[in-house]
Structure formats: C-alpha cells, structure tokens
Amino acid sequence: MADGVSTDEQKIDELLSRSIAEVLPTKKDFKELLLSGKRLRFYIGTDATGPQLHLGHSTNYLILEKFRQLGHEIIILFGDYTALIGDPTDKEAARVQQTPEQVAGHIRDWKSQVEKIVNFTDPINPAKILQNSEWLSKLSFENLIDIASNFTVQHMLERDMFEKRINTGKPVYLHEFFYPLMQGYDSVAMDVDVEMGGTDQTFNMLAGRILQKRYYNKEKFIISTTLLANPATGKKLMSKSEGNYIALNDTPQDMFGKTMALPDGVVRQMFIDTTNVPLAEIEKILEEHPKKAKMRLARELVTMYHSADAAQKAQDDWQNTFSEGGVPDEVPEVFVFSGTKYLETLADALHESKSEIRRLIDAGAVSEVGGEKVTDVDAVITRPQSLRIGKHRFLNIFLNITSK
RNA sequence: GCGUCGGUGGUAGAGUGGUCAAUUACACUUGGCUGUAAACCAAGCGGCUUCGGCCUUCGGGGGUUCGAAUCCCUCCCGGCGCACCA
Numbered sequence: 080m081a082d083g084v085s086t087d088e089q090k091i092d093e094l095l096s097r098s099i100a101e102v103l104p105t106k107k108d109f110k111e112l113l114l115s116g117k118r119l120r121f122y123i124g125t126d127a128t129g130p131q132l133h134l135g136h137s138t139n140y141l142i143l144e145k146f147r148q149l150g151h152e153i154i155i156l157f158g159d160y161t162a163l164i165g166d167p168t169d170k171e172a173a174r175v176q177q178t179p180e181q182v183a184g185h186i187r188d189w190k191s192q193v194e195k196i197v198n199f200t201d202p203i204n205p206a207k208i209l210q211n212s213e214w215l216s217k218l219s220f221e222n223l224i225d226i227a228s229n230f231t232v233q234h235m236l237e238r239d240m241f242e243k244r245i246n247t248g249k250p251v252y253l254h255e256f257f258y259p260l261m262q263g264y265d266s267v268a269m270d271v272d273v274e275m276g277g278t279d280q281t282f283n284m285l286a287g288r289i290l291q292k293r294y295y296n297k298e299k300f301i302i303s304t305t306l307l308a309n310p311a312t313g314k315k316l317m318s319k320s321e322g323n324y325i326a327l328n329d330t331p332q333d334m335f336g337k338t339m340a341l342p343d344g345v346v347r348q349m350f351i352d353t354t355n356v357p358l359a360e361i362e363k364i365l366e367e368h369p370k371k372a373k374m375r376l377a378r379e380l381v382t383m384y385h386s387a388d389a390a391q392k393a394q395d396d397w398q399n400t401f402s403e404g405g406v407p408d409e410v411p412e413v414f415v416f417s418g419t420k421y422l423e424t425l426a427d428a429l430h431e432s433k434s435e436i437r438r439l440i441d442a443g444a445v446s447e448v449g450g451e452k453v454t455d456v457d458a459v460i461t462r463p464q465s466l467r468i469g470k471h472r473f474l475n476i477f478l479n480i481t482s483k
Numbered sequence: 484g485c486g487u488c489g490g491u492g493g494u495a496g497a498g499u500g501g502u503c504a505a506u507u508a509c510a511c512u513u514g515g516c517u518g519u520a521a522a523c524c525a526a527g528c529g530g531c532u533u534c535g536g537c538c539u540u541c542g543g544g545g546g547u548u549c550g551a552a553u554c555c556c557u558c559c560c561g562g563c564g565c566a567c568c569a
Contacts, residue, residue: 250561336519343520370518401519435512438527442513469512470519 083203084118084150094145098138098352100278103288103301112272112300113149119272121146122154124262124280127162127185127210132192133324134380135307135316138352139275140196142304143206147198153206154269155197157186160212161261182210192327195384214268215261226260229293230286235259238282263287267294275302307352316345331381332407335393336471338377343369346376354379406448406465410473417478418459421445425466428474444469 091113095106102109112119123139147153159182186208190199197206218226235256236242244251259282266274266287274284284301291299307316316324325337341349346369350361356379364372374394381390392408399405413428425436425445437456439445446452448465466474 340519343518346520368518369520373518373520397519432530433532434530435528439513442526444513469514 086116100303100305120152121273122271123275124156127157127159132327134353144197157210159210160215259283259286263290273300277306278303331385331389331393335377410475412475414477
C-alpha cells in the first residue's frame with residue numbers, strides 16, 4: 080500500500096454513502112479500488128468565469144476534501160479554455176475570451192472562497208489547481224479530429240438539453256459539441272483516476288471515460304454527486320438567477336438569516352450535502368422542532384465558513400432582531416438634514432426608485448423600530464431614528480449638525 | 484440564396500391600429516397570520532410627479548397615420564422548408 084493512503088473501510092463507506100448519486104462503472108469496483116490502498120488522482124472541473132460560489136457548489140468540495148484527507152491526490156481544474164465555449168448545460172451560447180490576468184484573478188477569488196473547505200496548504204498533500212488552457216490550447220486540428228472520431232452525432236444528441244432545445248426550436252450550435260470533447264480530453268491530459276461532478280455533468284464526464292479508455296485503455300471512475308435541490312419541488316435550492324442563494328462568502332448574519340428563511344423541507348438535504356455533521360446525528364437533530372433544527376443548521380454553516388464565535392453572534396443577532404423585534408448590530412447609517420423627506424432619504428440609501436419607496440410606505444413597510452409606521456409619503460425627518468423597511472432592511476438615520 | 488414563421492416586461496406567454504405601461508401564470512416585493520418556514524389571505528410589481536398628469540418601453544433604424552407593440556420599408560438575430568454544395 081502506498082504511503083499515507085488510508086484504507087479505513089468505515090470512513091470509505093461513510094464517504095460513499097453521502098451526497099453521491101452514482102458511481103460509474105460501479106460503486107462496488109470503486110470501493111475495492113479505494114481499499115486497495117492505491118493513491119488515486121481525483122479531479123473536479125470548475126467554471127473559470129469566477130462566479131460567486133454558493134452552498135450548492137460546496138457539496139463536491141466537501142467530498143473531495145475527505146478524499147484528500149484519506150491521502151488521495153486532488154486536482155481542481157480551472158476550465159479557462161473551455162470557458163471560451165460555455166458549458167451547454169446552461170443556456171448561454173457565446174462567451175468572451177479571458178485574459179490570463181482575468182483568469183488569475185478569478186482563481187484567486189475562487190480560492191478565497193473554497194479554501195474554507197478544501198486544504199490547499201497541507202504540507203504533505205495539498206489540493207492542486209490546474210488550468211486546462213495548458214493543454215487544450217496546444218491541440219491541433221488533427222488532434223481534434225482524432226478526438227471527435229470517438230463520438231457520434233447521435234451520441235451527442237442524446238444529451239437531454241440538446242434534445243430539448245431541438246424540440247423547442249432553439250438553436251444548438253455545432254461548437255457546443257466540442258465542450259464534452261474538451262472536458263473529456265482534460266481527463267486524458269491529466270490521466271486521472273476519478274472525476275467528480277454534479278449529476279448534470281454526467282455526460283461530459285462520460286466523454287472523458289471514453290477517451291481515457293481509448294487512449295490509455297484505462298477505466299476512469301466517475302462520481303456524480305447529488306445536486307442540492309428542494310426534495311418537495313425538485314427545484315434547485317441555490318439558484319443564481321433567482322438570487323436566493325447562500326454564498327460561501329456571505330456575512331455571518333446573512334448566512335444565518337438566509338438559512339433560516341429556507342423551507343423546512345430542505346433542512347435534511349442541506350445537512351447532508353453542505354455540512355460534515357454525521358448522518359446519525361442529523362437524524363437526531365431533525366427530531367427537534369423544525370425551527371431549532373434549522374437554527375442548528377445555520378450555526379453549523381456559519382461555523383464552517385466563519386467561526387463558532389461568529390455563529391453564536393449571528394444567532395444572537397437573529398433572535399434579537401426577529402424574535403424580539405430589535406435591530407441587528409450592524410446597520411447602515413445615513414446623515415441627513417432635518418426636514419429631508421423620508422422618501423428621498425430611503426430611495427438614496429436603499430438604491431431604490433422613489434416610486435418603489437412610495438409603494439413601500441403605502442404598504443406600511445416603513446416603520447420606526449419599536450415605534451410608529453411612517454404612513455405619509457411626504458413626511459419629513461425631524462430627528463435621529465432607526466427605521467425598519469420590510470422584514471430585514473434597516474437604516475439608522477442621524478441628523479447633520481450644520482443646518483442647510 | 485429563395486420561401487416561410489417568429490423576436491413583447493425576471494421567465495413563460497397573450498395582445499395584431501386607439502379602451503396598452505401592455506391579459507394571464509410563475510417568480511419577486513410588501514402587509515396580515517407565523518417560527519423572518521410552509522400554506523393561506525390581501526396589495527404591489529418601468530420611471531418621475533405639484534397626484535392632474537407627464538416621460539420612456541414591445542429586436543434596431545426609418546416610414547404611414549390625428550394615433551402603432553400592432554400596418555409598410557429596411558437592417559440585425561433565430562426556427563423550419565427548399566435550393567446550392569466547388
């Protein structure tokens with residue numbers, strides 16, 4: 080057995096039973112390989128456009144980190160070259176080429192978010208970051224033809240999303256077929272043993288399996304992980320387009336609050352896919368009152384990405400604010416002259432239109448903390464006060480000393 | 484290239500000369516009820532407003548008309564069919 084690779088069967092079983100949708104070709108073979116003590120090379124691809132990461136992304140990294148801890152090699156691949164095409168999994172068709180500086184910046188951003196989960200500084204076995212432009216930019220047309228000759232158009236068209244787009248009369252661009260080829264070639268270039276990704280990546284990951292078999296006669300394993308979805312509706316829990324995601328770099332207060340606003344039905348899924356709380360303990364937690372269970376989840380998450388202290392503080396803030404009608408510790412402040420309209424002050428401070436503020440005032444959404452509602456659209460500010468706008472927006476107003 | 488259908492607000496998708504700031508659904512915001520959950524009820528959901536209105540929006544530009552998201556021309560983008568395929 081190779082140095083430093085753990086074959087602890089209990090740990091392996093635990094790892095394989097959580098957040099993993101499928102292992103190809105079979106989970107049994109994969110487990111045997113893990114038990115053999117061979118040091119395996121794992122990789123996961125990531126979008127190089129440098130987005131804000133959210134909890135939906137964390138699942139894979141949590142799992143990878145566990146494999147890293149077992150002693151396996153972990154590569155995180157930045158798809159800076161594939162970004163030229165854009166993954167057809169999402170709808171965007173055309174993307175703009177990025178400069179090396181931009182890519183480097185994205186990697187820095189990305190790393191600052193993920194290093195809370197994945198260890199890049201371990202002296203013995205740190206996770207590594209690679210960029211696929213390193214090899215993809217060097218391929219010749221001849222290489223591409225050779226790679227492409229392993230796939231058929233029929234095969235490509237099997238992809239659900241292509242089929243869907245064809246059926247609904249949406250365009251399918253030829254270059255989109257290259258995406259799986261490129262991602263597949265990444266596996267070859269790095270000669271990996273295992274690729275991991277969400278279930279939505281299965282097709283792309285299989286392309287790599289085909290190519291590795293062809294070029295190296297090697298059986299790559301594929302781990303597809305469950306996507307964080309609401310079990311009741313099947314909808315994605317963290318959707319960037321809907322803006323309701325919990326970002327890995329959210330402030331403790333935001334993270335706590337957003338977690339508490341999640342539907343009850345998703346708490347189990349969240350615990351399993353986004354925390355390291357042991358499965359047995361999760362079940363125990365879920366026996367408690369839903370609110371308590373959710374608070375525990377929120378605490379757990381804030382602790383992971385910030386600290387236990389921050390979690391405690393976020394919880395205190397949350398309880399103080401919402402259960403007892405108080406104000407959080409950190410509230411935006413504005414200084415205005417006495418006689419300024421609420422309308423103007425709020426529009427300015429909240430970056431909303433005046434019409435929007437008018438609506439909010441009409442709806443009774445603006446009130447003084449612990450006091451009266453502001454009901455008159457034309458009312459003016461005459462003294463310093465703390466305002467609450469809707470459920471979770473606050474504003475402390477102070478008066479400028481000098482007069483207008 | 485020819486023909487044909489289509490491009491509407493966050494999304495889907497109505498509207499085919501004035502009653503359209505544009506039906507409806509979903510999403511979203513706010514109020515109520517709560518556990519800042521869900522469900523449910525209600526209101527809102529382009530901007531500005533002296534609250535009478537005014538301004539900007541239906542792929543881009545131009546035109547017809549008292550008046551256009553709606554008609555015409557043109558350009559751009561897409562689907563489908565046909566043709567071309569050195």
